[in-house]
Amino acid sequence: MATDLHRPVSHGAAGAAPGPEAVRVAGLTRSFGGRPVIDGLDLTLRAGEFTALLGRSGCGKSTLLRVLGGLDREIEGTVLVPDRRAVAFQAPRLMPWKRVWRNVLLGLPGRSERAVAERALEEVGLRHRSGAWPKTLSGGEAQRASLARALVREPDLLLLDEPFGALDALTRITAQRLVAELWQRRGCAVLLVTHDVDEALLLADRALVMRDGVIAHDTPVELARPREVGDPDFTALRSRLLAELGVGEQATAEAA
Template sequence: MQQALRFLSPDAEPVDPPDIIEQARLAQRGSETVSRGLPLTIRGLRKSFGDNQVLRGIDLHIPAGQFVAIVGRSGCGKSTLLRLIAGLDTIDAGTVSFGEETRPEDVRVMFQEPRLLPWARVLSNVEVGLGRDRASSDAQGRAKKALAEVGLEDKSGQWPAVLSGGQKQRVALARALVSDPRVLAFDEPLGALDALTRISMQRLLERVWRDQAFTAILVTHDVAEAVALADRVLVIEDGQIAHDVHVELPRPRRRGSADLAALEGAILRDLLQSGDEPSDL
Protein backbone atom coordinates (compact mmCIF):
# COMPACT_ATOMS: atom_id res chain seq x y z
CA MET A 1 0.00 0.00 0.00
CA GLN A 2 1.41 3.37 -1.04
CA GLN A 3 1.31 5.98 1.70
CA ALA A 4 1.76 9.75 1.64
CA LEU A 5 3.19 11.38 4.74
CA ARG A 6 3.34 15.11 5.12
CA PHE A 7 5.71 16.49 7.78
CA LEU A 8 5.34 20.02 9.07
CA SER A 9 6.82 19.33 12.50
CA PRO A 10 8.14 16.31 14.42
CA ASP A 11 4.63 15.28 15.53
CA ALA A 12 2.73 15.93 12.30
CA GLU A 13 -0.08 13.51 11.42
CA PRO A 14 -0.13 11.40 8.22
CA VAL A 15 -2.75 12.08 5.58
CA ASP A 16 -4.77 9.47 3.71
CA PRO A 17 -3.09 7.80 0.70
CA PRO A 18 -3.90 9.94 -2.38
CA ASP A 19 -4.48 8.77 -5.93
CA ILE A 20 -1.99 9.97 -8.52
CA ILE A 21 -3.88 13.20 -9.32
CA GLU A 22 -4.10 14.19 -5.67
CA GLN A 23 -0.47 13.15 -5.28
CA ALA A 24 0.46 15.63 -7.99
CA ARG A 25 -1.48 18.40 -6.25
CA LEU A 26 0.28 17.77 -2.95
CA ALA A 27 3.66 17.48 -4.62
CA GLN A 28 3.28 20.85 -6.36
CA ARG A 29 3.42 22.58 -2.98
CA GLY A 30 7.14 21.77 -2.87
CA SER A 31 7.84 23.50 -6.19
CA GLU A 32 6.44 27.00 -6.02
CA THR A 33 9.19 28.72 -7.98
CA VAL A 34 9.21 29.05 -11.76
CA SER A 35 11.04 26.04 -13.19
CA ARG A 36 12.67 25.08 -16.47
CA GLY A 37 12.62 21.45 -15.39
CA LEU A 38 10.31 18.84 -16.85
CA PRO A 39 7.39 17.23 -15.00
CA LEU A 40 7.48 13.46 -14.76
CA THR A 41 4.52 11.06 -14.67
CA ILE A 42 4.90 7.31 -14.18
CA ARG A 43 2.01 4.88 -14.47
CA GLY A 44 2.00 1.15 -13.83
CA LEU A 45 5.78 0.83 -14.17
CA ARG A 46 7.07 -2.75 -13.95
CA LYS A 47 10.50 -4.27 -14.42
CA SER A 48 11.80 -7.80 -13.95
CA PHE A 49 15.20 -9.44 -14.31
CA GLY A 50 14.50 -13.06 -15.11
CA ASP A 51 12.12 -14.37 -12.44
CA ASN A 52 12.91 -11.50 -10.09
CA GLN A 53 10.21 -8.82 -10.26
CA VAL A 54 11.99 -5.65 -9.17
CA LEU A 55 9.33 -2.97 -9.77
CA ARG A 56 5.71 -3.98 -9.20
CA GLY A 57 3.57 -1.21 -10.62
CA ILE A 58 4.92 2.26 -9.73
CA ASP A 59 2.52 5.23 -10.01
CA LEU A 60 4.15 8.60 -9.45
CA HIS A 61 3.98 12.26 -10.45
CA ILE A 62 6.88 14.69 -9.97
CA PRO A 63 6.17 18.37 -10.77
CA ALA A 64 8.64 20.36 -12.83
CA GLY A 65 11.57 21.57 -10.75
CA GLN A 66 10.94 19.44 -7.68
CA PHE A 67 13.82 17.76 -5.82
CA VAL A 68 12.88 14.15 -5.04
CA ALA A 69 15.00 11.66 -3.11
CA ILE A 70 14.47 7.91 -3.34
CA VAL A 71 15.55 5.72 -0.43
CA GLY A 72 15.16 2.07 0.46
CA ARG A 73 17.03 -1.07 1.35
CA SER A 74 19.57 -2.48 -1.09
CA GLY A 75 17.78 -4.39 -3.80
CA CYS A 76 14.44 -2.63 -3.33
CA GLY A 77 14.45 -1.31 -6.90
CA LYS A 78 15.39 2.35 -6.41
CA SER A 79 18.35 2.35 -8.82
CA THR A 80 16.30 0.35 -11.33
CA LEU A 81 13.59 3.01 -11.13
CA LEU A 82 16.16 5.74 -11.76
CA ARG A 83 17.59 3.91 -14.77
CA LEU A 84 14.14 3.49 -16.28
CA ILE A 85 13.41 7.19 -15.80
CA ALA A 86 16.70 8.07 -17.51
CA GLY A 87 16.06 5.65 -20.37
CA LEU A 88 19.08 3.47 -19.54
CA ASP A 89 17.02 0.27 -19.23
CA THR A 90 13.97 -0.98 -21.10
CA ILE A 91 10.52 -0.92 -19.49
CA ASP A 92 8.60 -4.19 -19.20
CA ALA A 93 5.21 -2.54 -18.64
CA GLY A 94 3.82 0.90 -17.88
CA THR A 95 4.89 4.36 -19.00
CA VAL A 96 7.35 7.12 -18.14
CA SER A 97 6.47 10.50 -19.64
CA PHE A 98 7.83 14.03 -19.29
CA GLY A 99 4.81 15.99 -20.50
CA GLU A 100 6.46 16.91 -23.81
CA GLU A 101 8.92 15.51 -26.31
CA THR A 102 12.43 15.42 -24.88
CA ARG A 103 15.88 15.58 -26.43
CA PRO A 104 18.72 13.29 -25.26
CA GLU A 105 20.41 16.22 -23.52
CA ASP A 106 17.26 17.04 -21.50
CA VAL A 107 17.76 14.07 -19.14
CA ARG A 108 21.19 13.43 -17.64
CA VAL A 109 22.55 11.05 -15.01
CA MET A 110 25.36 11.50 -12.49
CA PHE A 111 26.68 8.18 -11.14
CA GLN A 112 28.52 7.20 -7.98
CA GLU A 113 31.76 6.80 -9.94
CA PRO A 114 32.96 9.94 -11.76
CA ARG A 115 33.63 7.92 -14.94
CA LEU A 116 36.14 10.47 -16.20
CA LEU A 117 38.29 9.74 -19.25
CA PRO A 118 41.85 9.41 -17.85
CA TRP A 119 43.46 10.37 -21.19
CA ALA A 120 41.50 13.66 -21.44
CA ARG A 121 42.03 16.83 -19.45
CA VAL A 122 39.31 18.19 -17.21
CA LEU A 123 37.88 20.63 -19.77
CA SER A 124 37.65 17.93 -22.42
CA ASN A 125 35.91 15.62 -19.94
CA VAL A 126 33.27 18.25 -19.39
CA GLU A 127 32.84 18.79 -23.12
CA VAL A 128 31.93 15.10 -23.45
CA GLY A 129 28.63 15.99 -21.78
CA LEU A 130 27.66 18.09 -24.81
CA GLY A 131 27.26 14.97 -26.94
CA ARG A 132 26.56 15.90 -30.54
CA ASP A 133 27.07 19.60 -29.71
CA ARG A 134 30.68 18.99 -28.77
CA ALA A 135 31.80 20.19 -32.20
CA SER A 136 29.95 23.51 -31.89
CA SER A 137 31.88 26.77 -31.76
CA ASP A 138 30.75 27.53 -28.21
CA ALA A 139 31.50 24.07 -26.77
CA GLN A 140 34.63 25.14 -24.91
CA GLY A 141 32.95 28.24 -23.53
CA ARG A 142 30.02 26.21 -22.24
CA ALA A 143 32.38 23.71 -20.62
CA LYS A 144 34.31 26.50 -18.90
CA LYS A 145 31.04 27.97 -17.63
CA ALA A 146 29.99 24.58 -16.21
CA LEU A 147 33.35 24.22 -14.45
CA ALA A 148 32.92 27.68 -12.95
CA GLU A 149 29.50 26.65 -11.62
CA VAL A 150 31.11 23.86 -9.61
CA GLY A 151 34.11 25.96 -8.53
CA LEU A 152 36.75 24.25 -10.68
CA GLU A 153 37.48 26.84 -13.37
CA ASP A 154 41.17 26.76 -12.36
CA LYS A 155 41.40 22.99 -12.95
CA SER A 156 40.40 22.96 -16.64
CA GLY A 157 43.89 21.97 -17.83
CA GLN A 158 44.51 19.28 -15.18
CA TRP A 159 44.48 15.51 -15.70
CA PRO A 160 41.81 13.58 -13.74
CA ALA A 161 44.50 11.54 -11.96
CA VAL A 162 45.70 14.55 -9.94
CA LEU A 163 42.23 15.48 -8.64
CA SER A 164 40.79 14.52 -5.27
CA GLY A 165 37.68 12.37 -5.04
CA GLY A 166 35.49 15.39 -4.40
CA GLN A 167 37.03 17.31 -7.31
CA LYS A 168 36.42 14.36 -9.65
CA GLN A 169 32.76 14.35 -8.66
CA ARG A 170 32.57 18.09 -9.28
CA VAL A 171 33.91 17.49 -12.79
CA ALA A 172 31.29 14.77 -13.26
CA LEU A 173 28.63 17.22 -12.10
CA ALA A 174 29.91 19.87 -14.53
CA ARG A 175 29.76 17.30 -17.33
CA ALA A 176 26.11 16.62 -16.44
CA LEU A 177 25.28 20.33 -16.23
CA VAL A 178 27.01 21.46 -19.42
CA SER A 179 24.09 20.45 -21.66
CA ASP A 180 21.61 22.45 -19.52
CA PRO A 181 19.52 19.39 -18.57
CA ARG A 182 15.89 19.75 -17.56
CA VAL A 183 15.96 16.55 -15.51
CA LEU A 184 19.08 15.50 -13.61
CA ALA A 185 19.16 12.05 -11.99
CA PHE A 186 21.71 11.27 -9.29
CA ASP A 187 22.54 7.62 -8.57
CA GLU A 188 24.38 7.64 -5.22
CA PRO A 189 26.85 10.28 -6.48
CA LEU A 190 28.27 11.06 -3.05
CA GLY A 191 28.44 7.57 -1.57
CA ALA A 192 32.21 7.17 -1.87
CA LEU A 193 33.15 10.56 -0.40
CA ASP A 194 34.36 11.30 3.11
CA ALA A 195 31.90 12.96 5.49
CA LEU A 196 33.09 16.58 5.15
CA THR A 197 33.46 16.40 1.37
CA ARG A 198 30.01 14.83 1.16
CA ILE A 199 28.41 17.72 3.07
CA SER A 200 30.19 20.20 0.81
CA MET A 201 28.94 18.35 -2.27
CA GLN A 202 25.39 18.23 -0.88
CA ARG A 203 25.44 22.02 -0.58
CA LEU A 204 26.76 22.29 -4.13
CA LEU A 205 24.01 20.02 -5.48
CA GLU A 206 21.37 22.09 -3.73
CA ARG A 207 22.84 25.35 -5.02
CA VAL A 208 23.02 24.31 -8.68
CA TRP A 209 19.51 22.85 -8.45
CA ARG A 210 18.18 26.15 -7.12
CA ASP A 211 20.16 28.19 -9.67
CA GLN A 212 19.25 26.12 -12.72
CA ALA A 213 15.74 25.00 -11.69
CA PHE A 214 15.93 21.52 -13.19
CA THR A 215 13.95 18.56 -11.86
CA ALA A 216 16.23 16.55 -9.54
CA ILE A 217 15.88 12.86 -8.68
CA LEU A 218 18.37 11.50 -6.14
CA VAL A 219 18.86 7.84 -5.22
CA THR A 220 20.66 7.54 -1.89
CA HIS A 221 21.18 5.15 1.01
CA ASP A 222 21.72 8.16 3.30
CA VAL A 223 18.38 9.17 4.83
CA ALA A 224 19.94 12.27 6.43
CA GLU A 225 21.08 13.37 2.98
CA ALA A 226 17.61 12.77 1.56
CA VAL A 227 15.77 14.91 4.13
CA ALA A 228 18.40 17.66 3.96
CA LEU A 229 18.14 18.06 0.18
CA ALA A 230 14.73 16.95 -1.04
CA ASP A 231 11.24 18.40 -1.29
CA ARG A 232 9.98 14.81 -1.16
CA VAL A 233 11.40 11.50 0.00
CA LEU A 234 10.04 8.33 -1.60
CA VAL A 235 10.55 5.11 0.35
CA ILE A 236 10.67 2.04 -1.92
CA GLU A 237 9.81 -1.36 -0.47
CA ASP A 238 9.41 -4.57 -2.47
CA GLY A 239 9.28 -2.72 -5.76
CA GLN A 240 6.56 -0.27 -4.72
CA ILE A 241 6.33 3.19 -3.19
CA ALA A 242 5.59 2.46 0.45
CA HIS A 243 5.81 6.05 1.74
CA ASP A 244 5.78 9.48 0.09
CA VAL A 245 7.18 12.00 2.58
CA HIS A 246 6.70 15.70 1.81
CA VAL A 247 9.45 17.74 3.47
CA GLU A 248 7.96 21.17 4.09
CA LEU A 249 10.87 22.67 5.98
CA PRO A 250 12.46 25.99 4.95
CA ARG A 251 15.77 26.16 3.11
CA PRO A 252 18.62 26.32 3.84
CA ARG A 253 18.09 23.45 6.27
CA ARG A 254 20.20 23.24 9.37
CA ARG A 255 21.74 19.79 9.67
CA GLY A 256 21.21 18.36 13.13
CA SER A 257 17.99 20.31 13.74
CA ALA A 258 15.15 18.64 15.63
CA ASP A 259 12.81 18.74 12.63
CA LEU A 260 15.28 17.04 10.29
CA ALA A 261 16.16 14.48 12.96
CA ALA A 262 12.46 13.66 13.43
CA LEU A 263 11.98 13.14 9.69
CA GLU A 264 15.08 11.00 9.44
CA GLY A 265 14.00 8.93 12.43
CA ALA A 266 10.52 8.31 11.03
CA ILE A 267 11.88 7.14 7.68
CA LEU A 268 14.53 4.94 9.29
CA ARG A 269 11.88 3.27 11.47
CA ASP A 270 9.91 2.41 8.35
CA LEU A 271 13.00 1.01 6.66
CA LEU A 272 14.02 -1.07 9.67
CA GLN A 273 10.54 -2.57 9.85
CA SER A 274 10.51 -3.60 6.19
CA GLY A 275 12.27 -6.95 6.64
CA ASP A 276 15.66 -8.47 5.98
CA GLU A 277 17.94 -6.76 3.49
CA PRO A 278 18.14 -8.48 0.09
CA SER A 279 21.03 -8.34 -2.35
CA ASP A 280 21.84 -5.26 -4.44
CA LEU A 281 20.20 -4.51 -7.81
Protein backbone atom coordinates (compact mmCIF):
# COMPACT_ATOMS: atom_id res chain seq x y z
CA MET A 1 0.00 0.00 0.00
CA ALA A 2 1.17 3.56 -0.66
CA THR A 3 2.57 5.68 2.11
CA ASP A 4 2.68 9.48 2.07
CA LEU A 5 4.26 11.13 5.10
CA HIS A 6 3.60 14.79 4.36
CA ARG A 7 0.60 16.96 3.70
CA PRO A 8 0.03 20.72 4.18
CA VAL A 9 -2.89 21.79 6.38
CA SER A 10 -4.75 24.99 7.11
CA HIS A 11 -4.25 26.64 10.49
CA GLY A 12 -7.14 26.43 12.96
CA ALA A 13 -7.95 29.44 15.11
CA ALA A 14 -7.56 29.01 18.86
CA GLY A 15 -10.87 28.39 20.55
CA ALA A 16 -12.66 27.89 17.22
CA ALA A 17 -14.36 24.76 15.97
CA PRO A 18 -11.91 22.19 14.57
CA GLY A 19 -10.96 22.88 10.98
CA PRO A 20 -10.13 20.65 8.01
CA GLU A 21 -8.14 17.46 8.31
CA ALA A 22 -4.71 17.73 9.88
CA VAL A 23 -4.08 13.97 9.83
CA ARG A 24 -5.59 11.16 7.83
CA VAL A 25 -4.55 7.54 8.36
CA ALA A 26 -6.03 4.63 6.42
CA GLY A 27 -5.24 0.94 6.76
CA LEU A 28 -2.09 1.57 8.80
CA THR A 29 -0.22 -1.58 9.82
CA ARG A 30 3.05 -1.77 11.74
CA SER A 31 4.49 -5.15 12.64
CA PHE A 32 7.39 -6.23 14.81
CA GLY A 33 8.77 -9.72 14.29
CA GLY A 34 5.78 -10.61 12.17
CA ARG A 35 3.29 -9.54 14.85
CA PRO A 36 1.12 -6.50 14.01
CA VAL A 37 1.09 -3.93 16.82
CA ILE A 38 -1.00 -1.60 14.67
CA ASP A 39 -3.39 -3.56 12.48
CA GLY A 40 -5.34 -1.77 9.74
CA LEU A 41 -5.88 1.40 11.76
CA ASP A 42 -7.96 4.30 10.43
CA LEU A 43 -7.85 7.77 12.00
CA THR A 44 -8.65 11.38 11.16
CA LEU A 45 -7.55 14.36 13.26
CA ARG A 46 -8.81 17.85 12.52
CA ALA A 47 -6.82 21.07 12.50
CA GLY A 48 -7.05 22.88 15.83
CA GLU A 49 -8.37 19.81 17.65
CA PHE A 50 -6.88 18.50 20.92
CA THR A 51 -7.10 14.71 20.95
CA ALA A 52 -6.10 12.35 23.75
CA LEU A 53 -5.13 8.76 22.96
CA LEU A 54 -5.60 6.21 25.75
CA GLY A 55 -4.91 2.49 25.94
CA ARG A 56 -3.24 -0.22 27.93
CA SER A 57 0.54 -0.58 27.84
CA GLY A 58 1.71 -2.28 24.65
CA CYS A 59 -1.42 -1.45 22.65
CA GLY A 60 0.55 0.59 20.09
CA LYS A 61 -0.11 4.18 21.23
CA SER A 62 3.52 5.30 21.17
CA THR A 63 4.15 3.39 17.95
CA LEU A 64 1.32 5.31 16.29
CA LEU A 65 2.73 8.59 17.57
CA ARG A 66 6.18 7.74 16.21
CA VAL A 67 4.68 6.94 12.82
CA LEU A 68 2.82 10.26 12.75
CA GLY A 69 6.03 12.04 13.75
CA GLY A 70 7.94 10.45 10.85
CA LEU A 71 10.18 8.53 13.25
CA ASP A 72 9.00 5.09 12.12
CA ARG A 73 8.53 4.46 8.40
CA GLU A 74 8.47 0.66 8.33
CA ILE A 75 4.72 0.64 7.73
CA GLU A 76 1.96 -0.34 5.38
CA GLY A 77 -0.98 1.92 4.63
CA THR A 78 -1.60 5.61 4.01
CA VAL A 79 -0.43 8.30 6.44
CA LEU A 80 -1.09 11.96 5.57
CA VAL A 81 0.35 14.45 8.06
CA PRO A 82 1.52 18.09 8.00
CA ASP A 83 5.05 18.88 6.93
CA ARG A 84 5.44 20.94 10.09
CA ARG A 85 5.10 18.66 13.09
CA ALA A 86 6.95 18.17 16.33
CA VAL A 87 7.19 15.55 19.07
CA ALA A 88 7.75 15.95 22.83
CA PHE A 89 8.47 12.77 24.78
CA GLN A 90 8.18 11.80 28.45
CA ALA A 91 11.96 12.13 28.78
CA PRO A 92 13.03 15.67 27.78
CA ARG A 93 16.04 14.25 25.87
CA LEU A 94 18.19 17.35 26.33
CA MET A 95 21.83 17.14 25.27
CA PRO A 96 23.85 17.74 28.49
CA TRP A 97 26.77 19.34 26.62
CA LYS A 98 24.58 22.03 25.01
CA ARG A 99 23.07 24.98 26.83
CA VAL A 100 19.28 25.18 26.99
CA TRP A 101 18.89 27.57 24.05
CA ARG A 102 21.05 25.38 21.84
CA ASN A 103 18.94 22.36 22.81
CA VAL A 104 15.84 24.23 21.71
CA LEU A 105 17.34 24.77 18.25
CA LEU A 106 18.63 21.20 17.98
CA GLY A 107 17.67 19.66 14.66
CA LEU A 108 15.99 22.82 13.37
CA PRO A 109 16.62 23.24 9.64
CA GLY A 110 18.89 26.11 8.65
CA ARG A 111 20.93 28.32 10.92
CA SER A 112 18.87 29.98 13.64
CA GLU A 113 19.93 32.63 16.15
CA ARG A 114 19.62 32.48 19.91
CA ALA A 115 16.74 34.97 19.77
CA VAL A 116 14.61 32.36 17.98
CA ALA A 117 15.12 29.89 20.83
CA GLU A 118 14.51 32.55 23.46
CA ARG A 119 11.13 33.47 21.95
CA ALA A 120 10.03 29.85 22.34
CA LEU A 121 11.50 29.69 25.85
CA GLU A 122 9.62 32.87 26.74
CA GLU A 123 6.40 31.18 25.69
CA VAL A 124 6.95 28.39 28.21
CA GLY A 125 8.21 30.72 30.94
CA LEU A 126 11.85 29.64 30.72
CA ARG A 127 13.67 32.45 28.95
CA HIS A 128 15.62 33.29 32.12
CA ARG A 129 17.19 29.81 31.93
CA SER A 130 18.21 29.97 28.27
CA GLY A 131 21.93 29.97 29.06
CA ALA A 132 21.76 27.25 31.71
CA TRP A 133 23.15 23.73 31.41
CA PRO A 134 20.45 21.01 31.29
CA LYS A 135 21.74 19.30 34.45
CA THR A 136 20.84 22.43 36.46
CA LEU A 137 17.17 22.32 35.43
CA SER A 138 14.39 20.86 37.56
CA GLY A 139 12.21 18.14 36.06
CA GLY A 140 9.49 20.64 35.22
CA GLU A 141 11.97 23.07 33.68
CA ALA A 142 13.50 20.33 31.54
CA GLN A 143 10.05 19.37 30.26
CA ARG A 144 9.30 23.01 29.42
CA ALA A 145 12.57 23.18 27.50
CA SER A 146 11.44 20.10 25.56
CA LEU A 147 8.13 21.82 24.76
CA ALA A 148 10.01 24.93 23.60
CA ARG A 149 12.06 22.74 21.26
CA ALA A 150 8.79 21.47 19.77
CA LEU A 151 7.17 24.91 19.55
CA VAL A 152 10.15 26.54 17.82
CA ARG A 153 9.26 24.43 14.78
CA GLU A 154 5.89 26.24 14.50
CA PRO A 155 4.09 22.88 14.20
CA ASP A 156 0.68 22.34 12.63
CA LEU A 157 0.67 19.03 14.52
CA LEU A 158 2.06 18.69 18.05
CA LEU A 159 2.59 15.10 19.25
CA LEU A 160 2.96 14.56 23.00
CA ASP A 161 4.05 11.12 24.26
CA GLU A 162 3.19 11.07 27.98
CA PRO A 163 5.13 14.31 28.56
CA PHE A 164 3.96 14.62 32.19
CA GLY A 165 4.50 11.02 33.27
CA ALA A 166 7.78 11.59 35.13
CA LEU A 167 6.69 14.77 36.93
CA ASP A 168 5.52 15.05 40.52
CA ALA A 169 1.82 15.79 41.10
CA LEU A 170 2.08 19.57 41.53
CA THR A 171 4.51 20.06 38.65
CA ARG A 172 2.29 17.86 36.49
CA ILE A 173 -0.72 20.12 37.10
CA THR A 174 1.34 23.18 36.15
CA ALA A 175 2.61 21.47 32.99
CA GLN A 176 -0.91 20.42 31.98
CA ARG A 177 -2.14 24.00 32.32
CA LEU A 178 0.80 25.24 30.28
CA VAL A 179 0.05 22.81 27.44
CA ALA A 180 -3.62 23.85 27.47
CA GLU A 181 -2.61 27.53 27.23
CA LEU A 182 -0.13 26.85 24.43
CA TRP A 183 -2.72 24.92 22.45
CA GLN A 184 -5.33 27.66 22.84
CA ARG A 185 -2.77 30.26 21.77
CA ARG A 186 -1.28 28.32 18.87
CA GLY A 187 -4.41 26.63 17.50
CA CYS A 188 -2.48 23.62 16.18
CA ALA A 189 -3.73 20.04 16.24
CA VAL A 190 -2.50 18.14 19.31
CA LEU A 191 -2.34 14.40 19.89
CA LEU A 192 -1.59 13.51 23.52
CA VAL A 193 -0.70 9.91 24.38
CA THR A 194 -1.51 9.26 28.03
CA HIS A 195 -2.46 6.54 30.52
CA ASP A 196 -4.29 9.09 32.68
CA VAL A 197 -8.05 9.31 32.00
CA ASP A 198 -8.45 12.44 34.14
CA GLU A 199 -5.63 14.14 32.23
CA ALA A 200 -7.29 13.26 28.93
CA LEU A 201 -10.62 14.70 30.03
CA LEU A 202 -9.11 17.85 31.51
CA LEU A 203 -7.28 18.71 28.29
CA ALA A 204 -8.87 17.15 25.22
CA ASP A 205 -11.72 17.88 22.81
CA ARG A 206 -11.84 14.21 21.91
CA ALA A 207 -10.76 10.97 23.57
CA LEU A 208 -9.70 7.83 21.71
CA VAL A 209 -9.14 4.37 23.15
CA MET A 210 -6.73 2.10 21.28
CA ARG A 211 -7.15 -1.65 21.56
CA ASP A 212 -5.97 -4.62 19.49
CA GLY A 213 -4.08 -2.36 17.10
CA VAL A 214 -7.02 -0.13 16.14
CA ILE A 215 -9.04 2.78 17.50
CA ALA A 216 -11.71 0.90 19.42
CA HIS A 217 -13.55 3.87 20.94
CA ASP A 218 -13.88 7.51 19.91
CA THR A 219 -15.84 10.05 21.94
CA PRO A 220 -16.07 13.85 21.99
CA VAL A 221 -15.30 15.57 25.29
CA GLU A 222 -18.05 18.16 25.38
CA LEU A 223 -17.27 19.68 28.76
CA ALA A 224 -17.06 23.41 29.44
CA ARG A 225 -13.60 24.79 30.21
CA PRO A 226 -12.08 25.10 32.73
CA ARG A 227 -12.97 21.58 33.81
CA GLU A 228 -13.38 20.12 37.27
CA VAL A 229 -12.67 16.47 38.10
CA GLY A 230 -15.64 16.34 40.49
CA ASP A 231 -18.18 17.59 37.95
CA PRO A 232 -20.97 15.00 37.38
CA ASP A 233 -20.57 15.07 33.58
CA PHE A 234 -16.82 14.66 33.98
CA THR A 235 -17.35 11.70 36.31
CA ALA A 236 -19.81 10.03 33.94
CA LEU A 237 -17.48 10.33 30.95
CA ARG A 238 -14.58 9.12 33.08
CA SER A 239 -16.55 5.99 33.99
CA ARG A 240 -17.30 5.26 30.33
CA LEU A 241 -13.65 5.58 29.35
CA LEU A 242 -12.51 3.40 32.24
CA ALA A 243 -14.98 0.76 31.11
CA GLU A 244 -13.56 0.93 27.58
CA LEU A 245 -10.10 0.45 29.10
CA GLY A 246 -11.31 -2.58 31.04
CA VAL A 247 -10.98 -0.88 34.41
CA GLY A 248 -14.00 -1.35 36.68
CA GLU A 249 -15.09 1.20 39.27
CA GLN A 250 -14.36 -1.24 42.08
CA ALA A 251 -10.76 -1.71 40.90
CA THR A 252 -10.39 2.04 40.57
CA ALA A 253 -11.64 2.64 44.11
CA GLU A 254 -9.28 0.01 45.48
CA ALA A 255 -6.33 1.55 43.65
CA ALA A 256 -7.18 4.96 45.11
